[in-house]
Amino acid sequence: MHEVLIGLLLFAALGLAALSGAVKAQRGIRAATHQSMTGYAAYIQYMQDKHDLNRFGIAQQLRRRLGGLAVFGISYHTIGLLGGAVVLYGPAILTGGPSVLGYGWPILALLGLSVSASLAELSSAVPTAGGCYHWSSALGGRKWGWRAGWLHIAGYTSLFTLTNIGCAIVIYSCLSNRLGYASSAVTMIVLLALITVSQAAVHYWGARAMRWLLSGGVWLHIAAVLVIAGGLMALSWPGLYSSEMLYSRLPAAESHGVSGLSGSLSWLIGLLWLQRLFIGQDGAGHGAEEASDPRVRVPWAIYLSSVYTSIVGFALLAFMTLSWMGRSAPAPGESGSLFVMMVQAAWSNSILVLLLIAACIWLSGLQAMGVLSRSIFAMARDHSLPLSRKLAYVEPGAHLPIYSLLASAGMSLLLGVMLYGFFSQEAIPFLAAAALISLHAAYAIPIALRLRAGERHALLQDRVWHLGSWSRPAAWLSLLWLICAGLAAALIWNRWAGAAVLGGFLLSQLADLKYGSRHLAAMQGMLRRTQEEIIGIERKFPQQ
Template sequence: MTGTYEMETSKGDSNGPPSAELNIERLSIESISRRKDSQIERDNRELERLGKIPVLKRNFAFMSMVGFTCTVMNTWEGELLLFTQSFSNGGSAGSIYGYIIVWLGTLCVFASMGELASMAPTSGGQYHWVYMLAPKSSRKFMSYLIGWLTVIGWQAAVASLGFLSAQLIQGLAVMGNANYEPLAWQRTLLLWASIAFGVCVNTVISTALPKVEGLVLIVHVLGFFAILVPLVYLSPHNSTEEVFTVFLNEGGWQTQGLSFMLGMIGAVFNFLGADGAVHMSEEIQNAAVIVPRAMVFTVLLNGAMGFGMLIAVLFCIVDIDAALESPTGFPFMAIFEQGVRSERGAQTMASILVILMLCGTVSVLASASRMTWSFARDRGLPGWFYLSKVNPKTSIPILSIALTTVISFLLALINIGSSVAFNDIVSLTINGMYTSYLIGNSLLLWRRLTGGIGSYSRDNTGLTNVSHDQLSWGPVRIPEPLGTMVNAFGCAYLLVMVFFSFWPTAINPTAETMNMSVVMVGGTIILSLIYYAIWARKVYTGPVIEIS
């Protein structure tokens, strides 16, 4: 019998019984499918413990989410785009040491936020965490205010990335045609086109978004080496002393230390957005574990690549004055051309950044729309009844994507009147997001110092992490006392950076160089308070418990 069975199974022809290999392969596929379904069931139960009904499809895994967050942050790309600010206030040495501080501070911030994401992996993120951690007397209002700041911060981020993509395209055009003069209305049309590309990917091929993000991660890494290698190999190199010891104070500040602090704000912008994974939590398998890991891994990976690109550029600068005065508007384009001694080569290298910035628009639009949808689901926004709808066929919040698109298109019109005014809109990204990070992380520090957070238990079937009297850690937690140290350092870092984010880049600023972000943030807060007084206080009660 044994010999007969071996003979039959070894034939493997189309007329005979299926081979043992095929049976094993089928069983393996079925086993993987059952494990996947089991994981999704556990994720849905975890979400139900937070009082939410699962309505989105969990299509993302670890690598696709790393690709997602890496393209939201675009750290090494941002180091090239925002080179002027960090170099003018700090010089070569200030850029390097400021970057290291921002990298370490950001890592601590997102490590603590990873603990919060593990406790409550919902698309709401910061405003949900504030509600569950804050004192009962103030949790409703604090949660509402943080929800608005986070929504506005992400809306501004979409417009910001579209604006940078449009500027890059115009910069490339100037490289290829010195007679071309970039016009504001053309930049606005290019911004609209960039946002439209992100909308197309998020709606027409939304089911393929995880695969797209995995592919973008590959381009993100390969693009880094495609620029770094020819730049370092072909460029003449500055001395180590010039790179690591020379500080600048082009802003005219009273002290070099003050100039150094302001120079760090450029690096801060390049590390924004890892919490994009948080707002996609309800579309991620094993979100309580994957989201914290993806955020921390992204900060480590992007931070390393950003640092490598920064060092390479500082060593390869040939003529810094010519680079800063480049007609393209981007010094890095002139640095590329000086280094590789080829206009076409420099254009090719710069084109990689255009592609990656467009891909970043896809990810930022997805995060912004999920954040908007989540806050609308909890009745924090005008028109919440409609914005909280999810398309039953695609399981994506179409109306929230549409609102995000309309807001970005309207913000783009400001650029026609004044690019300076639009830059103030862009600054909302740092102010809004960092304020939400600061409040959430500070409340976590307060709770861990005063106690009240119970141990993690997967077997708990009741509501958890909905309010301050039902707190428990998630499956991912930093062991003590390291957790408290990381949390405290992250809060101190955020406090300093929020303070300096409202400063101009030069002393005695004019109307064109003044940082008006305090007006933008103040206007957002006033608008939210008016809506709260008129209507929201009647309907917003914090994260809505959808499951009794």
């Protein structure tokens, strides 16, 4: 019984920390000189947002029309609760045992909440589409921005690809149930290509409907979670296992035939699998140039998306784990589809429920593509990438960085075809580890620079959303966790992913020798832009 009490205390600490952080942030907003104009007139708010952007020498080229729920939807979709659970739930539970969820999840959530709060503060200080790249550039200079930007692109390419593989797995399950398709890498690659191409098409031709997709997608995710939970309840009731099983120290890795791992090491690897659901929350920061009142709404989206995922994700996966405990376990090779198998069992292989889940994951991939494209666009705008002129081009009619979107789709599809075509199931742990390592490093850079700069830095003084006296302790905790978890993923979980990220990072530093001088010149030129020059650019992109 004491195991359950400890678990409940950890979860209570999570709830208290989330609520206390929100209260501190709201007090900071009230004490700030910033005044939101959303309650007065959209045009007044737009002019205020444009003025904040122009201070960085950046013209308003993207269409600014996203409200609070739509901005929240960016971060929530890029975290991807359902998409992540499809590929990570099985490996996490079968490797680390039920306690990796009972004890591990609240700990991960508390640390993830600290990271989210630190990133939220940075997004409030620098409300641009560059995210980690711009935050690091503003606090540490061009080279640190370059490093964070390349790591962020690598991380989101892996995250985007992994999400679409999860979507393909669910769609394949539908086809397998109805048409009897046998498993093959070719089928998965074709599905992956169709998914990626459809997302690129919606980004281009459905740009004006994007805010409705973002807002509606949030409600669709909520509906899917309720449907899954209802099915599991009908499947297990009244024979649900005792909640004590969720906190058991069952050596799941040994009992399911996974050899060569000690109990503690397998638990740590299971924990790292779950950590995938606590990255991607910075997605809203890349929508800052398209959001109304981004200095308030973007940080809230980053913070609250983590809170929602922490609470709802725990409830869903804990209930699924207790439902699964009394059923026969799948073979270790099928562990990645344990989530889908449980949903199929709960709903008697209903294709409608699987299609609902696939739609939610497809939306997560859609927003991961959008975030990746904005990251590429922001770096190309500063002439720091190959083909920068093309990648920085914004189509006047759609207000979209069309070539950055195409590059995002192409990189993800190429990575997915190469990995899944040649390595099949090994692609999933590689992509999950690569996303975690890259994004942890990308997040750690601006947080470390923020600690070095101190509270008196002009940009940090300009924050609207902040935790006050809790800011520095939260930043230190976040930095230590990001470093430790990133190193554990690279050295213990998947060394091939660690080597690949390190190799990519070294190549980016070599590329700096070629593009560094023009990158510096472009950044200096942007900061020297006059208001007349900025207005001249903005005339080509009327906001309608």
